[in-house]
Amino acid sequence: MTDDNVKPVRIKGLAWDIAADIYFPPGFDETQKYPVIISAHPTGSCKEQTSGTVYGTALARQGFVVVAFDASFQGASGGEPRFTEDPGFRVGDFSYVIDHLVTQPYVDENRIGVLGICGGGGYAVNATMTERRIKALGTVAAANVGRLMREGFVDYDPVAALEAIGAQRTAEARGADGVVNDLLPASPEAAEEAGLTEIDLCEATDYYKTGRGGAPNGATSFRFSRQAALANWDAFDRAEVLLTQPLCIVIGDRPGGFGSYRAGFEIYGRAASEEKELVVVEGASHYDLYDRPGPVEEALSHLVPFYGKHL
Structure with missing residues (x-):
């Protein structure tokens, strides 16, 4: 374990x-049992950024063990080809992380929660x-990447994008x-030179492409030929039936x-969870919730008691 109480591990996937x-x-104290929160990074991000x-x-300072992991094919995790953003693998990663956790003597297997940020x-x-x-779920600025692959990421023409993806994969x-x-x-x-004004795109650039949030493994990249699966996937499909755990959405x-x-209101309305909370942080943008002290503190003021109650 390092001096700052962070331990890097390799988990079998x-x-x-x-x-x-x-x-x-x-x-x-590794002889005691602790509640654990798995923290999932945004699309194109890595564990060394906001999730970790x-x-x-x-959250660790509040008494939780927290596991921030890199998605398969990304960051320091394995998998080829690199920069694959595949929803099946990204969802499956959570189960491999839990498989590891339930073998650790300090983990209370009945008190495992998840925090997901943006695409995570x-x-x-x-x-x-x-x-x-997973016994409790928190999200911060959650995004539905499947919807984005049918809308803004492909200029609202997913069929043309899929044709191009197929041609590239053949090549x-x-x-x-x-x-x-x-x-x-x-x-x-x-x-600025390109004339971009859209708030999320500009603020993402300010976060990822400067010293504010930039990290070597936060590549903000997609492998084009492997994006097709996202176009036919929806993060919230069947939430009305299957999402029953306590839920806190920020x-x-x-x-x-x-x-x-949009996604926050949608999943709040669709989730079958009997206990759910929607927190709207006044004056905050998507990327303010990544690292700006005021918005992050507001998010944590709800997330910490939420996990404390349900884990």
Whole structure:
């Protein structure tokens, strides 16, 4: 364990390891049982960004063990080809992390929760429906990446995008180089030069492409030929039937193109959970909830007692 109570681990996945950082609470005693929160990073992000260093650190200080992990094919986790964003694998990762946790002597297997941020929030919603070992679900600025792949990510023409994806996959099968697209401009200056004004796109660039939130493994990239599965996937499908665990949803009240404001109200309305809370942080955007002290503190002021009650 490191001096700051963060331990890197390798977790056995399907055919590769999942990289994770475990954040331990002050005074951690491995002979005791602790509630655990699995923290899932945004699309294109990594465990060293908001899911780990911000929320992982804060929740650990409140007495929880927190596991921030890198999605398969991304960050320091295994899987080829790199930068694959596949909903089946991203949802399945949660179960492999839980498989690891239930073998650890300090984990109370009946008190395992999940926190998902941005795209990780949508995946966390979907995973919680079928992974009944998850007892409580929190989301921060959750996004439904499947919907984005039918709407804004493809200029609202998913069929044309799927045709292009198929052609690219054929080309790669015949030996062509893969295409990995960065989802963002290279810098805030590049965004300004391009005339971009959409709030989520501009603020994502400010977060990921500067010292504010940039990290070596936070590549903000998609492998183009592997995006087709997202177009036929919806994070909230069957939530009316299968999502029954306690739920705390945090969004900002400044809507943006990545849809977390819309998604927050949708999943709150659709979830079958008897105990659910929708927190709308006044004056906050999607990316304010990643690391800005005021919005993050407001989110935690609801998430900490929520997990305390249900884990």
